[in-house]
Amino acid sequence: MLAANSRPFSIACGVGILLSILAISTNAKAASSGVTQVLEEGWAIGPDSLATARQAHAAFVGSTADQAALDTAFGLVLIKHHKYEEATALFESLTTSREENQVAWRALIWLEVLQKKPELALMKVDHMTNSIPPDEADDESEEETRATARFLGRIFAYLDGPAEADVSQGVRKLVRRKVDRLMVGARAADFKTNYDEVLREFEKLTDKGDQARDQAVEDQTMAKEQEKQSLADLRKRLEIDQAETQDRLDTLRSELTKELDEFNRMEAPLNDAISRLEVQLSIVRRELLNLTDDLNRLQADYDQTKDPRQRDRLRRDMARTENLLGQYERDNQVILGEGNRLTQRRDALRASRAEMTRRFESEIKETQDLKANLTRRERRTELDEKRIGRPATGNTPQVRVMSAKATSLRTYFDFPLELERYKLLTAGS
Known part of the structure; x- marks a missing residue:
């Protein structure tokens, strides 16, 4: 019975194994296509390229055969597009799920250092040491470990040199001891070579920076001395200009006072004469009113009386009154004419005084503005003197x-995006 059923069972098993192999092959091909699509279509800089890579990554997430390579590829694209925080989160997840993924560890540590988080980077290095074999191997994995050794040599040199002030030396020493225990054989040589290269480059850049700073200090000191002399000369000129401006201001004010006094002196007799004429005019007009009243009264008496002698006397009185009234009217006209003439002279004099005053006040205002500008320039000079005194x-x-x-991580070690991309694209070929 068993023998009778063994052939169909063998056939079924063979078919199942074949289908499994085909399924695995299909998944591997899909993942490889996903890695290729992410790295090729998402590598160009630009929002459209990144969006395409993001869509490709999401489309192939279900391919479990090469998920780590797919995530690593997308992480490289994120670094390429400077999406450092998102890339950090992705590589953090990768190192948690695939501790043996050395590329993910290196990318994560590099990103932490790049983002000025050296303490966090040291913690990641500490965790990564658990995934590094303590002894050298003979397979391809050792080359990846040596790449990590070279990477760690540059990272520790950077933390010991350019970023020394930002790192807790106690934590660094503890992690370094764990790393040193793993740096055996060729790893140790790779670590030391890269460590020394970074420190030499840092020392060279530091020396150049110190030389440039010393030269800049010398140049600035010389420039300050020259500027100090220029400011001293300027201050002397400003003091002279201030004194001359003040003298000019005092002279203008003095001349204005003299001119006003002269105009007042010239106007005084005119004012007196006009005042006297006004008194005379007042008297004449009062007499005119009185004579007019007398004439009206005489005319009324004349109209009422019938006595010839009385009427004759009233006519003579009216004639004398009219004669006096005419004289006073002539006097009134003479006084008015003289008053108008004197008033016109006084108005002309006052107009000249107003024009003279306006001209002097304009010059005084300009001189005051000049003096204010000089004062402001003196204050700026004081500030400049304090500045160059530092x-x-x-x-x-x-x-x-x-x-x-000299303090930039990229100066000593930029993440090898092109190399890691090439390794992913050619994996398995």
Whole structure:
């Protein structure tokens, strides 16, 4: 019975194994296609390229055969597009699920250091040491371990040199001891070579930076001395200009006072004459009113009386009154004419005085503005003197650029994106 059923069972098992192999092959091919699509279509810089890579990664997430390679590829694309926080989260997840993924560890540690988190980077190094074999191997995995050794040599040199002030030396020493125990054979040589290269480069850049700063200090000191002399000369000129301006201001005010006094002196007799004429005019007009009243009264008496002698006397009185009234009217016209003439002279004099006053006040205003400008310039000069009195620092743009370069991680080690991309694209070929 068993023999009768053994052939169909063998056939069924063979078919099952074949289907499993085909399924695995299909999954591997899908994952490989996903890695290729992510790395090729997402490598160009730009939002469209990144969006395409993101879609490709999401589309192949279900391919379990090469999920680590797919995630690593997408992480490289994120670094390429400077999406450091997202890349950090992705490689953090990768190192948790695949502790043996040395590329993910190196990328994660590099990202932490790049983002100014050296303490966190040391913690990642400490965790990574658990995935490094204590002894050298004879297979391809050892080459990846040596790549990690070279990487760690540069990272520790960076933390010992450019980033020394940002790292707890106690933590660094503890982690370094764990790493040193794993650096055996060729690993130790790779670690030391890269460590020494970074420190030599840092020392060279530091020396250049110090030389540039010293030269900048010397140049700034010389420039300060020249500027100090220029400011001293300027201050002397300002003092002279201030004195001359004050003299000019005092002279203008004095001349204005003299001119006003002269105009007042010239106007005084006119005012007196006009005042006298006004008194005379008042008297004449009062007499005119009185004579007019007398004439009206005489005319009324004349109209009422019938006595010839009385009427004759009234006519004579009216004639005398009219004669006096005419004289006073002529006097009134003479006084008015003289008053108008004197008033016109006084008005002309006052107009001249107003024009003279306006001219002097304009010159005084200009001189005051000039004096105010000189005062402001003196204050700026005082500030400049205080500024150049401070010691030269040599903090020039060139020195700042050199300092930034000397402390930048990318100066000593930029993550080898192209190499890791090439390794993923050619894996299994």
